[in-house]
Amino acid sequence: MELKDLKEGVNTLAGKKFNFAVPVRNLTTILTSYGWKRLPWRHEIETGPHKGIPLILFLSRDGRARFAVGLIEQNIPLKVKISLDEENGRYNIEMNLRAMSNIQIYKTEDRKSWLDSIRKYREVVGIDPPQFPKGAYEPVFCSWYGIHHSVNQDWCLRNAKIAKELGLTTFIIDDGWFFDERGKWGSYIKTGDWMVSKKKFPKMSKLARGLRDMDMRLLLWIAPFMVGKQSETFKRLKSCLIGEESYGVRWLSPAKKNATNYILDKMDSLYKENELDGFKIDFVDALPDGKGLLNFYEGLQKLGKNLLFEFRQNYANLFGLQVGAVYRGLDTPLDFEKNLENCILLRAFTPDVPIHTDYIYWYRDEKLENMAKHMIFSIFFVPTISMDLEKLTKEEKNVIKNWIRFHREHRDILFGDFDASIDGSYLGARKGERAIYALFKPIPLAFENLKELHILNGTEAKEIYLDIPENLKFQEVFKRDFTLQSKGKFSNPVRVERGGFVKIKEVM
Structure with a gap:
């Protein structure tokens, strides 16, 4: 079955094994919760309640999701095999369950950014996070x-x-x-x-x-769940242990x-x-x-x-x-x-x-x-x-x-709207008209509708230079080195030392 044969959104299917094909056109990356791969010949992942998230994205060079497929159910053990069919110019996806089941498979070809495509999947899954305890955001x-x-x-x-x-x-x-x-x-x-x-x-x-x-x-x-063979628990709860002994350890079964x-x-x-x-x-x-x-x-x-x-x-x-x-x-x-x-x-x-x-x-x-x-x-x-x-x-x-x-x-900004490149070239966070961006590769960044901006230099370059567009009317620039000691005001272009940052602020 071609993945395109599934309707956009949620599909209800019955079975134990499902096969789909994805054309290899304008694809550069396969992304899962375990990481990203540059068009491998073969890739396998396993998900279930105890590991991973059952979603696979096929991304184009610009970081958009050409295709995405995943399970809505998060508690079903799943094994996925992805293999390149070079002759027919496609990736074959084999999704294996442990038993015959009625499942809901999510599919999209919306070509949103990889971040937006994951957000859309999460919305469809519909799991609301609980309240987190005091200290959850503390270093x-x-x-x-x-x-x-x-x-x-x-x-x-x-x-x-x-x-x-x-x-x-x-x-x-x-x-x-x-x-x-x-x-x-x-x-x-x-x-x-x-x-x-x-x-x-x-x-x-x-x-x-x-x-x-x-x-x-x-x-x-x-x-x-880990039980070492030198513990009393290894003997006392032997009937509850699962898995082969490895490095002197077996596992208590949560079942x-x-x-x-x-x-x-x-x-x-x-x-x-x-x-x-x-x-x-x-x-x-x-x-x-x-x-x-x-x-x-x-x-x-x-x-x-x-x-x-x-x-x-x-x-x-x-x-x-x-x-x-x-x-x-x-x-x-x-x-x-x-x-x-x-x-x-x-x-x-x-x-x-x-x-x-x-x-x-x-x-x-x-x-x-x-x-x-x-x-x-x-x-x-x-x-x-x-x-x-x-x-x-x-x-x-x-x-x-x-x-x-x-x-x-700056926690209110840093935990605001999140932005990032999939390869880690940059990180960004924004709240309203304030933003913080960190560069890890010397790439150009465009920014607009801001009144305050921090640029952090996490690159290997000894220094990077920023040319602030005049139409943004940024008039104050505060520069600091990696110890965050103030180095005074600077004019265009702004030089940012490795490990340091600049704060650019509009003065009305």
């Missing part, structure tokens, strides 16, 4: 890259004090809190019992109260009531006994099957009022919106460009959710302008940091502190 510090499994109470308290000075008011204790040893990176054989190590955290509730006194909140990492009850009871105890403000929930997408996940998500919502949950990108989908969790980009240590790309995808597919960057991290002796580039992209989302703050220089702290301040001062 975050996470222990992971700073200390890994060696995390402990004293280190957390010392770093929390610095984090607060930098403007980071949510503190996440990552993996390592539930066993006494230092631990080994990539090993999860002790997961499943979720008992706080009294050696590392003799009084976690005291730490939580100390953070609360600083107007901070405390979240705890947990991989709720098993006693497994879900065990997880929720354990999280409830951790929350109450340690006076937590929420959880960083990990590895949901590693489940062999998302069956029964709804019960777990409904249980999360009943744990406590205003608890904050963090979901990672692969399961940060439309099905998970009901929880009211913040969504974080995939792990990309050091790579700000990939972090940027991931966050653009998240904000495009789930624009109503507080989108958190992956934890920003750099090695010692990094250039200040490169640090600023990390921060420049992060301000369009919720900035998150993970490093040993005690080892930062004064200059490094200033870069973080100043950009976090900029983020707070």
Whole structure:
């Protein structure tokens, strides 16, 4: 069946396997919630309640959706195979369900921009996001890259004090809190019992109260379905485990009531006994099957009022919106460009959710302008940091502190109408007649109907030049370098240093 044979909008079909063809004309990119591909020979994705969003877009060079196809239902496991039929000049799309089903397939050829096409799909799906808890939009510090499994109470308290000075008011204790040893990176054989190590955290509730006194909140990492073979849970709930053992780990099935009850009871105890403000929930997408996940998500919502949950990108989908969790980009240590790309995808597919960057991290002796580039992209989302703050220089702290301040001062614009190129060339946000744009490649930008504009230089170029059109009547230009120290007023053309920005303001 040609995709064009489907009517525009929603089509109700019955079956287990569906095949469509898309002509390869004026196509350059295939886009899904997992990322974009430059016309691959073959591409496969899997979606379900525990991973991904069932939408595929075929884009032209100008970023418009020539074709888009997806499921309306978000809880049905789906496997999609896309293969290039070179001889007939088309892409073959094979959509496979696990069982015969009546489904609704969405299709459009409206040729809207990729962002608008995704927005239209979301409107048709019709999932309304919940209210998000206090702190969902607050900048975050996470222990992971700073200390890994060696995390402990004293280190957390010392770093929390610095984090607060930098403007980071949510503190996440990552993996390592539930066993006494230092631990080994990539090993999860002790997961499943979720008992706080009294050696590392003799009084976690005291730490939580100390953070609360600083107007901070405390979240705890947990991989709720992961069970390591050295845990008591591995033996006690063996009948509830699914998936083959890999790296000493299996998974509790969310479809098993006693497994879900065990997880929720354990999280409830951790929350109450340690006076937590929420959880960083990990590895949901590693489940062999998302069956029964709804019960777990409904249980999360009943744990406590205003608890904050963090979901990672692969399961940060439309099905998970009901929880009211913040969504974080995939792990990309050091790579700000990939972090940027991931966050653009998240904000495009789930624009109503507080989108958190992956934890920003750099090695010692990094250039200040490169640090600023990390921060420049992060301000369009919720900035998150993970490093040993005690080892930062004064200059490094200033870069973080100043950009976090900029983020707070301009949050109403930054969380306004979102604009971005699919390849991450630029990011923009606008509210009324005020806008903020960040360039990551030296490309021309046109802007109109504005009274205030910030241009941020996140490119590799040492400096970029802006020629301000006279008809816009911009008369004041304030320039700042990457430490946000004022450099005075400048006239046309405006020079923007790498890692810095200019503020252009109309004077009536």
